[in-house]
Amino acid sequence: MRVSTRRRTLAIAAICAALSAPLGAAQADVLFENVTLIDGTGNQPLAGASVLVKGDQIDVVSAGPIKHDRGVQVVDGKGKFLMPGLIDSHVHIGANKITDANSAEQHLWGVQALQSYIYTGVTSIYDSGNVADYMFKLRDEERAGKFLSPRVFASGTTVGAPTGYGATPRAMQVIEWDKAKPVLEAYFRDRKPDLQKIVIDRHNFPIDNLTKVVRLANEYGIRTTVHATAEEDYNDALAAHVDEFAHQIRSEVSAPMVRLLATRKIPMSTTAAVFGYIERIGDDASFLDQPLWKNAVNADIITAQKGPERQRYIESGMSANFKKTNHIALGNAKKLHDAGAVLAAGTDRGWGPALHMELELLHGAGISLLDITRIATLNNAIYLGRENDLGSIQRGKLADLLLLNADPTKDVKNFQAIAAVYKGGEKVDMTKLDIPANKK
Ligand SMILES: [Zn+2]
Numbered sequence: 539m540r541v542s543t544r545r546r547t548l549a550i551a552a553i554c555a556a557l558s559a560p561l562g563a564a565q566a567d568v569l570f571e572n573v574t575l576i577d578g579t580g581n582q583p584l585a586g587a588s589v590l591v592k593g594d595q596i597d598v599v600s601a602g603p604i605k606h607d608r609g610v611q612v613v614d615g616k617g618k619f620l621m622p623g624l625i626d627s628h629v630h631i632g633a634n635k636i637t638d639a640n641s642a643e644q645h646l647w648g649v650q651a652l653q654s655y656i657y658t659g660v661t662s663i664y665d666s667g668n669v670a671d672y673m674f675k676l677r678d679e680e681r682a683g684k685f686l687s688p689r690v691f692a693s694g695t696t697v698g699a700p701t702g703y704g705a706t707p708r709a710m711q712v713i714e715w716d717k718a719k720p721v722l723e724a725y726f727r728d729r730k731p732d733l734q735k736i737v738i739d740r741h742n743f744p745i746d747n748l749t750k751v752v753r754l755a756n757e758y759g760i761r762t763t764v765h766a767t768a769e770e771d772y773n774d775a776l777a778a779h780v781d782e783f784a785h786q787i788r789s790e791v792s793a794p795m796v797r798l799l800a801t802r803k804i805p806m807s808t809t810a811a812v813f814g815y816i817e818r819i820g821d822d823a824s825f826l827d828q829p830l831w832k833n834a835v836n837a838d839i840i841t842a843q844k845g846p847e848r849q850r851y852i853e854s855g856m857s858a859n860f861k862k863t864n865h866i867a868l869g870n871a872k873k874l875h876d877a878g879a880v881l882a883a884g885t886d887r888g889w890g891p892a893l894h895m896e897l898e899l900l901h902g903a904g905i906s907l908l909d910i911t912r913i914a915t916l917n918n919a920i921y922l923g924r925e926n927d928l929g930s931i932q933r934g935k936l937a938d939l940l941l942l943n944a945d946p947t948k949d950v951k952n953f954q955a956i957a958a959v960y961k962g963g964e965k966v967d968m969t970k971l972d973i974p975a976n977k978k
Contacts, residue, residue: 566611673694808900
């Protein structure tokens with residue numbers, strides 16, 4: 539009886555796997571042995587460590603060997619480095635240009651973009667504003683295990699004011715609170731954004747209304763992140779008690795603001811990559827020929843980026859402009875980090891390789907690689923309000939892991955030396971990703 543039930547279960551499991559799921563089949567426990575552990579908290583790397591994963595969770599973390607049962611899948615970690623999967627706290631899947639949420643082509647681009655992240659070691663992303671129907675469909679499908687993907691967290695529609703940056707017709711505009719409130723309530727209740735993005739721009743959003751939006755979102759258990767790049771907007775956002783910042787200040791940050799952010803410890807997505815990318819592509823687009831980009835990103839998108847997108851960045855003056863200001867924002871990052879403020883690695887781009895560019899830029903600003911391992915993992919989990927189950931290698935957390943062939947605390951390029959990626963304890967089969975690397 540037992541045997542036949544088990545056979546039946548296996549048969550059903552096989553059918554289910556064949557029908558759809560790249561994820562979700564019963565998985566063996568996994569033991570990483572003799573690995574150098576970089577736990578994501580900023581602790582020094584620990585050689586000779588072991589990590590036991592049971593189901594989708596980290597069960598034991600040990601400085602030495604762990605006794606294990608038969609049936610455990612052992613991964614020899616000799617010469618390898620185990621860290622939490624990377625997280626990008628500011629992306630826009632589909633580059634925010636989605637016109638038809640139901641178009642098969644745009645949906646495919648979304649899947650390919652998500653897969654470019656998992657290929658480059660990113661196990662969670664937060665989409666910081668998009669077409670809600672488009673993004674929430676991708677989120678639903680990711681959670682249902684329909685395709686291989688990092689964990690998807692999303693805002694969907696942004697909240698904005700009728701003027702200033704971000705005043706798109708798509709945004710939920712707050713003019714009169716009594717009229718805006720039921721719209722926001724319905725959105726929070728029905729669409730369940732993981733984190734609500736709010737766009738403010740040079741005092742265009744009265745603090746009183748901003749405070750009410752933040753409070754309402756928080757009542758629904760939703761944290762808020764605010765687009766702000768000027769110190770005056772940071773002040774408004776802090777007065778309204780927002781939970782995170784979606785960008786850094788682009789002009790020289792004042793000493794009182796450094797102290798305030800170090801004290802309040804509100805995570806800030808770093809987003810140096812969007813500005814650095816636009817600067818770099820204006821000078822020379824050949825970085826897009828690097829294997830990381832070529833293997834991960836749809837070739838048509840690379841061609842468009844090198845052609846019309848590059849022209850747009852140059853002709854609009856963005857490339858030249860950002861070239862003048864990027865070092866200021868990176869200097870702010872270093873100053874804030876040294877003072878004890880919380881940086882969270884984010885790119886404001888839509889492809890996995892951009893996060894590696896972000897890590898390079900942060901390191902170039904003088905932030906240590908060990909600190910960057912935390913900025914790209916645990917600090918981002920804090921940004922998402924998910925630090926209880928993501929962002930570090932600690933007992934009880936989800937086993938989203940990155941196994942590297944080289945030490946990322948020695949060279950920033952070593953974040954790219956990916957031996958394997960695990961999501962929820964399951965090794966990602968990179969050969970199943972819809973990326974150029976698999977189409978050669
Ligand atoms: Zn953005």
